[in-house]
Amino acid sequence: MAQTDTLILASGSPRRVELLAQAGIEPARLMPMDIDETPKRSEHPRSLARRLSTGKAQAALAAIKGDPAFAGSYILAADTVVSVGRRILPKTEMIDEASSALHLLSGRSHRVFTGVCLITPDRTVRQKVIDTKVRFKRLSTTDIEAYLSSGQWRGKAGGYAIQGIAGSFVVKLVGSYTNVVGLPLYETLALLSGEGFDVHAGWTDA
Numbered sequence: 001m002a003q004t005d006t007l008i009l010a011s012g013s014p015r016r017v018e019l020l021a022q023a024g025i026e027p028a029r030l031m032p033m034d035i036d037e038t039p040k041r042s043e044h045p046r047s048l049a050r051r052l053s054t055g056k057a058q059a060a061l062a063a064i065k066g067d068p069a070f071a072g073s074y075i076l077a078a079d080t081v082v083s084v085g086r087r088i089l090p091k092t093e094m095i096d097e098a099s100s101a102l103h104l105l106s107g108r109s110h111r112v113f114t115g116v117c118l119i120t121p122d123r124t125v126r127q128k129v130i131d132t133k134v135r136f137k138r139l140s141t142t143d144i145e146a147y148l149s150s151g152q153w154r155g156k157a158g159g160y161a162i163q164g165i166a167g168s169f170v171v172k173l174v175g176s177y178t179n180v181v182g183l184p185l186y187e188t189l190a191l192l193s194g195e196g197f198d199v200h201a202g203w204t205d206a
């Protein structure tokens, strides 16, 4: 069975590292991949999450190609997309983007799609997209202004982080919580163990 020392996480997201650690998995290498995340015209959020997670994993594969140090490595990547209907919300880097996203999310349901892609040592490509339905309470002006000043929206799909203050906005969640944070743990571990990775290797007392 493969061990943790063969896992490359093609991500710079601290949340994804934390989520894997939560499941006792510590990647041997972090390889953030900078790819163009612009959605195609009228691209469905599910297809965008699939395409970007696969793109990140393939970019990491290209980066290690031919390097004997990485022979036998597994590459894991993910991409999280938030949508209201067919409308894809941006990963917010500017406060006005976050403000528009929060106004749009207020008092309604939205969906969070996370694509997960695993490339195995024999270069098999496995991918899944998991979606979670989330309903926010109606956000007051004070809620939104206070959230914006918290800065927790920075670098987050849809302008919020459910694992922080925005957890208090959620009136209903149907599906995987970890999927919203950025990596659906149940499905990711199933993918890894299904491809021969020993997901229990790190389940020792901390």
Ligand SMILES: Cc1cn([C@H]2C[C@H](O)[C@@H](COP(=O)(O)OP(=O)(O)OP(=O)(O)O)O2)c(=O)[nH]c1=O
Binding pocket: 010, 011, 012, 013, 014, 015, 016, 032, 033, 037, 056, 078, 079, 080, 081, 082, 091, 112, 155, 156, 157, 158, 160, 161, 162, 163, 180, 181, 182
């Ligand atoms: C919706 C939501 C997103 N997020 C984060 C997860 C991701 O880090 C980010 C979505 O952007 P992504 O492009 O999926 O990931 P990233 O750019 O942060 O990292 P990388 O591409 O290197 O893997 O939003 C939360 O932390 N909490 C949430 O509730």
